Amino acid sequence: xxxxxxxxxxxxxxxxxxxxxxxxxxxxxxxxxxxxxxxxxxxxxxxxxxxxxxxxxxxxxxxxxxxxxxxxxxxxxxxxxxxxxxxxxxxxxxxxxxxxxxxxxxxxxxxxxxxxxxxxxxxxxxxxxxxxxxxxxxxxxxxxxxxxxxxxxxxxxxxxxxxxxxxxxxxxxxxxxxxxxxxxxxxxxxxxxxxxxxxxxxxxxxxxxxxxxxxxxxxxxxxxxxxxxxxxxxxxxxxxxxxxxxxxxxxxxxxxxxxxxxxxxxxxxxxxxxxxxxxxxxxxxxxxxxxxxxxxxxxxxxxxxxxxxxxxxxxxxxxxxxxxxxxxxxxxxx
Amino acid sequence: xxxxxxxxxxxxxxxxxxxxxxxxxxxxxxxxxxxxxxxxxxxxxxxxxxxxxxxxxxxxxxxxxxxxxxxxxxxxxxxxxxxxxxxxxxxxxxxxxxxxxxxxxxxxxxxxxxxxxxxxxxxxxxxxxxxxxxxxxxxxxxxxxxxxxxxxxxxxxxxxxxxxxxxxxxxxxxxxxxxxxxxxxxxxxxxxxxxxxxxxxxxxxxxxxxxxxxxxxxxxxxxxxxxxxxxxxxxxxxxxxxxxxxxxxx
Amino acid sequence: xxxxxxxxxxxxxxxxxxxxxxxxxxxxxxxxxxxxxxxxxxxxxxxxxxxxxxxxxxxxxxxxxxxxxxxxxxxxxxxxxxxxxxxxxxxxxxxxxxxxxxxxxxxxxxxxxxxxxxxxxxxxxxxxxxxxxxxxxxxxxxxxxxxxxxxxxxxxxxxxxxxxxxxxxxxxxxxxxxxxxxxxxxxxxxxxxxxxxxxxxxxxxxxxxxxxxxxxxxxxxxxxxxxxxxxxxxxxxxxxxxxxxxxxxxxxxxxxxxxxxxxxxxxxxxxxxxxxxxxxxxxxxxxxx
Numbered sequence: 001x002x003x004x005x006x007x008x009x010x011x012x013x014x015x016x017x018x019x020x021x022x023x024x025x026x027x028x029x030x031x032x033x034x035x036x037x038x039x040x041x042x043x044x045x046x047x048x049x050x051x052x053x054x055x056x057x058x059x060x061x062x063x064x065x066x067x068x069x070x071x072x073x074x075x076x077x078x079x080x081x082x083x084x085x086x087x088x089x090x091x092x093x094x095x096x097x098x099x100x101x102x103x104x105x106x107x108x109x110x111x112x113x114x115x116x117x118x119x120x121x122x123x124x125x126x127x128x129x130x131x132x133x134x135x136x137x138x139x140x141x142x143x144x145x146x147x148x149x150x151x152x153x154x155x156x157x158x159x160x161x162x163x164x165x166x167x168x169x170x171x172x173x174x175x176x177x178x179x180x181x182x183x184x185x186x187x188x189x190x191x192x193x194x195x196x197x198x199x200x201x202x203x204x205x206x207x208x209x210x211x212x213x214x215x216x217x218x219x220x221x222x223x224x225x226x227x228x229x230x231x232x233x234x235x236x237x238x239x240x241x242x243x244x245x246x247x248x249x250x251x252x253x254x255x256x257x258x259x260x261x262x263x264x265x266x267x268x269x270x271x272x273x274x275x276x277x278x279x280x281x282x283x284x285x286x287x288x289x290x291x292x293x294x295x296x297x298x299x300x301x302x303x304x305x306x307x308x309x310x311x312x313x314x315x316x317x318x319x320x321x322x323x324x325x326x327x328x329x330x331x332x333x334x
Numbered sequence: 335x336x337x338x339x340x341x342x343x344x345x346x347x348x349x350x351x352x353x354x355x356x357x358x359x360x361x362x363x364x365x366x367x368x369x370x371x372x373x374x375x376x377x378x379x380x381x382x383x384x385x386x387x388x389x390x391x392x393x394x395x396x397x398x399x400x401x402x403x404x405x406x407x408x409x410x411x412x413x414x415x416x417x418x419x420x421x422x423x424x425x426x427x428x429x430x431x432x433x434x435x436x437x438x439x440x441x442x443x444x445x446x447x448x449x450x451x452x453x454x455x456x457x458x459x460x461x462x463x464x465x466x467x468x469x470x471x472x473x474x475x476x477x478x479x480x481x482x483x484x485x486x487x488x489x490x491x492x493x494x495x496x497x498x499x500x501x502x503x504x505x506x507x508x509x510x511x512x513x514x515x516x517x518x519x520x521x522x523x524x525x526x527x528x529x530x531x532x533x534x535x536x537x538x539x540x541x542x543x544x545x546x547x548x549x550x551x552x553x554x555x556x557x558x559x560x561x562x563x564x565x566x567x568x569x570x571x572x573x574x575x576x577x578x579x580x581x582x583x584x
Numbered sequence: 585x586x587x588x589x590x591x592x593x594x595x596x597x598x599x600x601x602x603x604x605x606x607x608x609x610x611x612x613x614x615x616x617x618x619x620x621x622x623x624x625x626x627x628x629x630x631x632x633x634x635x636x637x638x639x640x641x642x643x644x645x646x647x648x649x650x651x652x653x654x655x656x657x658x659x660x661x662x663x664x665x666x667x668x669x670x671x672x673x674x675x676x677x678x679x680x681x682x683x684x685x686x687x688x689x690x691x692x693x694x695x696x697x698x699x700x701x702x703x704x705x706x707x708x709x710x711x712x713x714x715x716x717x718x719x720x721x722x723x724x725x726x727x728x729x730x731x732x733x734x735x736x737x738x739x740x741x742x743x744x745x746x747x748x749x750x751x752x753x754x755x756x757x758x759x760x761x762x763x764x765x766x767x768x769x770x771x772x773x774x775x776x777x778x779x780x781x782x783x784x785x786x787x788x789x790x791x792x793x794x795x796x797x798x799x800x801x802x803x804x805x806x807x808x809x810x811x812x813x814x815x816x817x818x819x820x821x822x823x824x825x826x827x828x829x830x831x832x833x834x835x836x837x838x839x840x841x842x843x844x845x846x847x848x849x850x851x852x853x854x855x856x857x858x859x860x861x862x863x864x865x866x867x868x869x870x871x872x873x
Contacts, residue, residue, distance in 0.1 A: 072677050072681075074684070125856050125860070126859075128863040129863045129864070131676070132613070132617070132619040132676065132677075132680060133815065133863070133864070135619065135677075136619055136814070137811075137859070139621075139808070139811065140811045140815065143804065143808040144808070144848040144849070144851070144852050147805075147847075148845070148846070148849060151844065151845045151846075152845045152846070207436070207440045207443065207459065210429075210433060210437055210440070211441075213428075213429060213433075214437045217427055217428055218427075221424050221425070221426065223407075223408045223409045223412075224386065224409075224412065224418055225409075225412060225437065225441050225495060226409050226413045226441045226442070226499050227409055227441055228409050269688060272681070272684070306692050306693075308689070308691060308692040309688070309689045309692040309693060312687070312688030312690075312692070313689060314685075315682075315684065315685035315688065316666075316682055316689070319682050319685065320666070320669070
């Protein structure tokens with residue numbers, strides 16, 4: 001038994017050091033696989049791939065708060081849903097919406113501005129507290145937005161949401177790209193995923209990221225070193241909110257609609273589970289988590305009626321047995 | 335010549351009906367090394383916490399140089415030059431020794447520079463972090479997690495963090511508490527070799543350490559200043575001998 | 585004028601329900617530093633079990649006793665078997681995450697067992713009909729709920745302020761470690777408090793069922809409002825739970841009457857103002873952690 005265990009540990013360690021030594025090649029290989037992905041799989045799998053990437057962006061944005069800064073937001077769906085609704089309001093051709101344009105050069109800045117503004121308001125309020133208070137407040141705020149989305153039907157379309165959201169285009173003057181086709185849209189999502197990944201990697205490796213980890217470890221000491229910790233948490237909150245908003249925007253473009261469910265606590269819960277399962281405080285972790293949590297219901301399709309039970313049980317299991325997530329199993333605590 | 339003076343005047347702190355500090359005055363000149371002694375519950379730690387800003391005083395004012403800092407938050411006081419090492423280890427456990435110091439050193443760069451991370455400023459941070467680690471004798475341990483250091487090393491790292499904020503006044507809360515004699519010796523040596531212009535306020539129980547380091551001593555008793563003066567004056571004070579030194583020697 | 589009286593009474597009714605909920609949530613937090621995010625699920629579970637009992641035995645009063653006992657027992661087992669095993673550096677957060685997972689599972693299982701349609705529950709026969717009250721006709725049951733809520737409040741208050749168990753609980757709020765020094769079995773206190781808190785939620789579920797009906801999703805609607813109560817009122821005190829419930833209950837009821845689309849926005853505004861003025865709640869025992 002004991003030797004068996006040591007053997008496994010050695011194997012994991014070997015795999016890990018190999019991965020570390022060849023991380024560049026792993027990255028390049030992954031990227032190539034991601035690029036040829038649409039040519040090699042069925043439509044159904046391609047759809048799954050798109051969903052996984054969108055949710056990976058969403059989960060990574062939450063991890064900046066949860067895993068790096070130690071801010072347990074349970075209402076991250078607020079920004080995810082807001083991104084979806086803002087995009088829908090600007091570009092949908094339904095009667096409720098403005099139907100201005102589907103050009104990303106215009107819609108993306110509006111989504112970024114809108115979600116940033118809401119993050120400023122919610123962050124200013126929620127960050128006046130910490131710990132479980134922060135958790136309760138973020139959850140409550142998101143749920144309030146959900147309820148407004150359902151009740152204020154003259155603007156939001158009520159429980160049906162806003163339909164007729166077009167897939168985006170990208171164009172200046174005569175130069176014009178369309179992402180209506182599923183495979184084309186996949187590349188757009190992949191591009192957003194890569195940008196998010198590298199942006200977040202840059203942030204968490206910067207002195208700013210070190211400060212965020214310091215706040216996670218010991219906020220009081222950070223103040224004692226002269227840090228205005230509120231400003232750091234506030235900035236992280238806004239960055240995280242905007243990225244979640246972009247993920248929500250992509251989801252509404254992909255499914256042609258924005259629905260209240262995007263704002264639901266269940267959605268915040270999914271993102272949270274992805275982070276906890278994959279490994280908080282890492283960037284790979286949430287991606288692994290997003291992949292697993294989007295694939296799991298498909299493999300367990302006979303149990304779709306109880307898919308939330310499955311999600312809940314996975315969360316409970318990881319909280320109980322592997323608080324470091326899957327990534328933490330392979331990555332011995334430093 | 336910088337004015338690294340700390341002036342505390344008429345400071346009081348009441349918890350409910352209890353007075354933890356009553357009308358405390360304290361004046362530390364530039365470069366002075368002042369020890370604050372007194373039996374347990376005399377209000378020493380409360381006094382330090384009020385000076386750092388963790389605790390709000392009921393009454394009284396605190397001046398750094400000629401600036402009134404009484405109403406400022408903790409982090410603003412640090413930026414003006416009041417640094418602090420606490421009684422218990424207060425480090426970033428899951429970060430390496432090097433990262434611990436970097437966090438402290440990079441602080442003065444400001445948040446936006448943090449985000450942009452200019453390479454020359456990063457280099458400066460690395461240089462001064464390594465310098466500080468050399469100073470406190472932890473250069474070889476820089477890659478370890480701070481939680482794996484020995485107790486004495488952790489306290490030394492605490493001092494490095496405090497120094498990284500470029501303080502004018504450094505408050506040391508029982509820097510040698512819980513240390514072995516050898517570790518105590520090293521810590522005393524480290525404190526003794528700090529820049530002479532840095533004003534030190536040391537709360538300490540070990541009278542040997544106090545007499546080795548301090549050139550002024552304030553004696554607190556039940557929240558009040560009983561006496562103050564040079565070590566020899568305080569040693570000669572009969573009240574101190576009765577209430578404090580006597581106890582210590584027995 | 586008439587609407588004003590009716591809505592004030594309705595607001596009081598809802599406030600009392602929220603109070604019973606918030607008291608349970610606050611009780612658990614005061615001892616264990618855990619926010620039980622499955623609190624709304626226990627409310628709904630209590631309501632459904634009560635409904636099943638009423639259908640089975642046609643006795644509301646039996647349901648009122650049995651449902652909280654069953655749910656309280658479930659709470660006890662959950663704390664005893666799982667919750668206390670979750671430790672670690674951020675173990676309070678992990679415990680909260682655990683209750684969140686529990687809420688997910690419970691939501692699904694409840695829907696699976698009782699279906700996803702709206703179930704209306706009749707008030708007990710003794711309390712049906714309406715009576716004239718302050719110049720209007722008002723349902724007897726609702727008046728009974730107000731009385732009931734006040735009674736629970738009084739019992740809890742006396743229990744906490746005047747009994748030995750209450751003394752242990754009050755000491756636990758200031759320092760749980762201290763208690764074990766006095767030979768109190770702290771683990772048993774935790775299990776008991778968790779059971780008590782969940783039983784209170786189930787009690788609210790049974791009382792609330794004739795007013796709000798039962799349907800999947802109600803668990804989180806109630807939870808969110810209960811969270812709003814403790815954010816506004818503060819955690820760890822009965823007074824905070826009571827006054828917070830009054831504020832939120834009234835804001836919700838009047839909001840729904842006069843600004844139906846923005847009822848929750850009104851609550852948001854109340855929460856936001858409290859957060860700006862007193863981040864740890866208006867009557868909270870201590871600062872947030």
